[in-house]
Amino acid sequence: MKRFAETLLVRIEMLDIRLRSCHARLADASDAEALHDQRICLRTLRSLLRPLRGLPLIDLLEPAAAALGRRSNALRELQVFVAELERQGLSAAAAERRQGLQPAIEQLLGCPELAQLLELLDGFPRIWRLAGREGYLRGLRQRIRRQFRRDLRKLPRSLHAAGDDLHALRLRVKRLRYGCAVYPGLSRLSSDQQKLLQEMQQALGDWNDCQHWLGSIRQDARLECCRAAWQAHAEAAANRAASLLQRFSRQQG
16 A cells, blocks of 8 residues: 555656646747646646545645636637637637737736645645655555545436536546546446546537537627537537437446
């Protein structure tokens, strides 16, 4: 168990390095993938930490990572929206929104959420090793397996069972899928099931993007020409997610 705890610490330290690299890349306006990589890194960190809630420093570190992720949500949505507007040939609308990207990135780099997360990461190795010496890190694998069981129970077997709440389903699928990715040997899900989760997450992400784009039409009448295409894409994505969820549930038995 000591070896497993040390492995977790090494992984968190590597994510710390990756995060700092992403932030350095964000300062370069030409690096279009820096924010995306930063958000994946944050999601991976949160997925590692989530089953460990209640252990020393985790209850500060995990919410700090979540807060920085929320802070970057609108910026990432804007990046994706600009790319979609360009794809639709709406160059003027895209250019207007692109002007807000760099100021928003600068605000993100100077935000208190980022400073707090980096400060907590600096102190984490010492606290984690001290917790190990004091015996707090026993039973880590069992703790993680229990979290997987809870997350699986929360996943509905159909969209009807979910009350057609695609927003909630998207978050649950994302949580479970990233958990499988960071703890592959403990999830006990087959490779086929994990692939279904990944495809479901993509479909629900597409649906969610369309909801933001459709909502933007109220503020910009120039986008009305895209309504039919976005609505059709959202419906197709929702139907695909429903089909994938049924397939996943059948494999669950």
